[in-house]
Amino acid sequence: MSRTRAGLVWVVPGALVAALALAFWWAYRPAPVRLQGQIEAQSYSVASKVPGRIETVAVKKGQSLNKGALAFTIVSPELEAKLQQAQAGEAAAGALSQEAEKGARAQQIAAAKDQWLKAKSAALLYQKTFQRIDNLYRDGVVALQKRDEAQTRWQSAQLTQNAAWQQYQLALEGARAEQKLAAREKAKMAAGAVAEVQAYTAELQVLSPASGEVTQVLLQPGELAPQGFPVVTLTDMQDAWALFHVREDQLNRFQPGQEFVARIPALGDKPFSFRVSHVAVLGDFATWRATDSQQGFDMRSFEVEARPVEPIPQLRVGMSVLVELPDA
Numbered sequence: 326m327s328r329t330r331a332g333l334v335w336v337v338p339g340a341l342v343a344a345l346a347l348a349f350w351w352a353y354r355p356a357p358v359r360l361q362g363q364i365e366a367q368s369y370s371v372a373s374k375v376p377g378r379i380e381t382v383a384v385k386k387g388q389s390l391n392k393g394a395l396a397f398t399i400v401s402p403e404l405e406a407k408l409q410q411a412q413a414g415e416a417a418a419g420a421l422s423q424e425a426e427k428g429a430r431a432q433q434i435a436a437a438k439d440q441w442l443k444a445k446s447a448a449l450l451y452q453k454t455f456q457r458i459d460n461l462y463r464d465g466v467v468a469l470q471k472r473d474e475a476q477t478r479w480q481s482a483q484l485t486q487n488a489a490w491q492q493y494q495l496a497l498e499g500a501r502a503e504q505k506l507a508a509r510e511k512a513k514m515a516a517g518a519v520a521e522v523q524a525y526t527a528e529l530q531v532l533s534p535a536s537g538e539v540t541q542v543l544l545q546p547g548e549l550a551p552q553g554f555p556v557v558t559l560t561d562m563q564d565a566w567a568l569f570h571v572r573e574d575q576l577n578r579f580q581p582g583q584e585f586v587a588r589i590p591a592l593g594d595k596p597f598s599f600r601v602s603h604v605a606v607l608g609d610f611a612t613w614r615a616t617d618s619q620q621g622f623d624m625r626s627f628e629v630e631a632r633p634v635e636p637i638p639q640l641r642v643g644m645s646v647l648v649e650l651p652d653a
Contacts, residue, residue, distance in 0.1 A: 399550060451478045566632045572624045
């Protein structure tokens with residue numbers, strides 16, 4: 326009995342000391358580091374390239390929209406007027422190009438030919454007249470003045486004949502190659518203007534650039550939509566990720582490709598696996614923590630993006646994501 330009592334004398338104080346040490350360790354043990362982030366997702370702004378008045382809005386908030394589906398329509402009388410102007414300019418430029426290619430009309434060619442024949446006949450007449458007067462001059466019948474006047478009229482008629490001949494040739498040849506090229510290019514320019522306006526007209530039917538859920542409808546039918554104004558916004562929850570701000574001393578636990586487990590309180594606090602997809606190359610100077618004087622530098626944070634390893638149903642933008650890191 327004496328040995329049993331002696332053993333109890335040592336066992337009981339030892340147990341008390343061990344329990345006290347365990348209590349102190351539990352009370353002063355390092356707490357796990359908890360990081361809090363939030364869910365982000367890819368968003369799209371559906372806007373029009375042209376200003377106008379909203380005619381119809383084909384979607385409602387919360388509606389799922391597929392890529393290429395109609396989002397809204399715009400009416401623009403000014404654009405319709407510009408299209409009419411461009412089409413008229415195209416028609417005029419095309420007519421001028423055809424005129425340059427075909428050349429002068431048959432009536433214009435015939436008129437030029439008649440003028441040349443007329444000038445040719447006059448030149449022959451003045452030539453014969455000069456020859457007669459020249460013979461009379463040689464016989465001493467007429468004075469030299471008369472002979473010179475007849476010669477001048479003949480020479481003038483020859484020049485008129487040459488000019489009429491050149492006009493006739495121009496009528497036969499039509500426009501120069503450079504003029505034809507310029508007319509063709511002007512026709513192309515006018516066609517390009519029509520195509521440009523038609524492209525803007527097609528933008529009056531605004532289609533969704535991606536699939537997603539409609540999160541906002543900012544304008545209603547009858548309201549004016551400025552150019553580039555986001556009338557409808559979409560969020561694609563199939564392209565979602567968790568965003569954290571991680572201190573640089575913990576960044577080695579969040580390298581691209583690494584996986585970790587996080588909890589989402591809004592979804593029942595269940596654990597979900599995430600994989601790091603991006604680590605910012607620049608630190609965030611807006612969030613930093615001063616360290617003690619022995620370390621001698623200030624901690625800065627880096628943005629870390631992590632995507633779910635498996636799709637998470639009912640995930641929403643803004644949900645909190647919690648990660649507990651054991652003390653290193």
